[in-house]
Amino acid sequence: MRRERFFRMARGEAMALVADADVVHLATTTPDGAPVLRTLHPVVVDGDVCFHAAAVGEKTEALGRAVVLSAEEIVASIPSYFVDAERACPATTLYRSVQLHGTLEAVDDEAQKARVLGALMARYQPEAGHVPIDPAEPRYGELYAKAVAAILILRVRARDVDGKAKLLQNRSPDERVQVLEKLWQRGAAGDVRAIELIRAANPDTPTPAFLQTTLPVTLHCALDARDVDAAVALLAPEYWNDLHPKERIAGALAGSSVFVGARVDGKLVACARAISDGHKYAWVYDVVVAPEWRGCGLGERVMRLCLDHPRVRGAWRVLLQTRDAQPLYRKLGFVEVDEVPPRSYTSTGMVRIQR
Numbered sequence: 001m002r003r004e005r006f007f008r009m010a011r012g013e014a015m016a017l018v019a020d021a022d023v024v025h026l027a028t029t030t031p032d033g034a035p036v037l038r039t040l041h042p043v044v045v046d047g048d049v050c051f052h053a054a055a056v057g058e059k060t061e062a063l064g065r066a067v068v069l070s071a072e073e074i075v076a077s078i079p080s081y082f083v084d085a086e087r088a089c090p091a092t093t094l095y096r097s098v099q100l101h102g103t104l105e106a107v108d109d110e111a112q113k114a115r116v117l118g119a120l121m122a123r124y125q126p127e128a129g130h131v132p133i134d135p136a137e138p139r140y141g142e143l144y145a146k147a148v149a150a151i152l153i154l155r156v157r158a159r160d161v162d163g164k165a166k167l168l169q170n171r172s173p174d175e176r177v178q179v180l181e182k183l184w185q186r187g188a189a190g191d192v193r194a195i196e197l198i199r200a201a202n203p204d205t206p207t208p209a210f211l212q213t214t215l216p217v218t219l220h221c222a223l224d225a226r227d228v229d230a231a232v233a234l235l236a237p238e239y240w241n242d243l244h245p246k247e248r249i250a251g252a253l254a255g256s257s258v259f260v261g262a263r264v265d266g267k268l269v270a271c272a273r274a275i276s277d278g279h280k281y282a283w284v285y286d287v288v289v290a291p292e293w294r295g296c297g298l299g300e301r302v303m304r305l306c307l308d309h310p311r312v313r314g315a316w317r318v319l320l321q322t323r324d325a326q327p328l329y330r331k332l333g334f335v336e337v338d339e340v341p342p343r344s345y346t347s348t349g350m351v352r353i354q355r
Helices: 002-007 011-020 110-124 145-150 173-186 191-201 225-235 246-254 298-308 326-331
Strands: 024-029 035-040 043-045 048-053 066-078 092-106 152-157 160-166 218-220 258-264 267-276 281-289 317-319
Touching: 002 160, 011 043, 011 066, 011 092, 011 160, 043 110, 048 110, 066 191, 092 191, 110 145, 110 152, 173 191, 218 298, 225 246, 225 258, 225 267, 225 281, 246 281, 258 298, 267 298, 281 298, 298 326
Parallel strands: 281 317
Antiparallel strands: 024 035, 024 066, 043 048, 048 152, 066 092, 092 152, 092 160, 218 258, 258 267, 267 281
């Protein structure tokens, strides 16, 4: 019971994990009691987990039977020495997982079947490139009606949703902040995102040194898709983006190696991004601060966080371009390219501009 209290996920968070999962696992039994375990591509429609199947097969035989759907995400592996220099016992894995219990049902209504198939296409082929699977579409009868009638659409209505997020809730605040510092130092794939997940799950955790600031803002070492629209709103008016539509700016943010920033009461007020191979070169782009927060040192603090990021701090050269912020970047150790000794580079620069 103690662990359940620590690790229990809210139903909405658990269903969001299922909705975001690339695959889920379906467990049930055949009519004669033999176990069945299958991997499926899911989509959540009106709170039900839906998927398609062949009209004949194991899933058909399981109709009306109790099933369990599961989804999981490994957040980070925590070695024992992160918290204890001698004992092996503290080694653990952080994860989020969901088990959803319900009954396997067939969707018979043609319009609802088309809606589920449309949702599956929107999720797994977001670029579209097809006529919509919609009974209101003029060519629906020609293109889809027969196939939709033949395909089996299944759903599991969530009777019980058991979500678990093991994110150091059972550790002391001091142990947690120690782990956050170690994750930042290690910088393995997923470690920076794990820092944000741990902080969100444990609001009483002290702010680690690399995220501390005297400003009344909260620094974040891993912004995510929820921040893209707000970041685009900050960046679109800036002179260096005058040739870029908002969609291109959003794509650049989503494709970056590093995406850091600062929030005030949940609102994004500053951000920076970088592209880096982690060893030879890193390029810093799109450093921006909301107009009402300029002049207080927030841009410098966000830049220092960006430069300290595991994907940037190991790079041999960190590059950027600016038209008017040279004093700020000189303070951070940057110099003009023509001030770098010639031997530092072995070729002349070139650029290809694609229209």
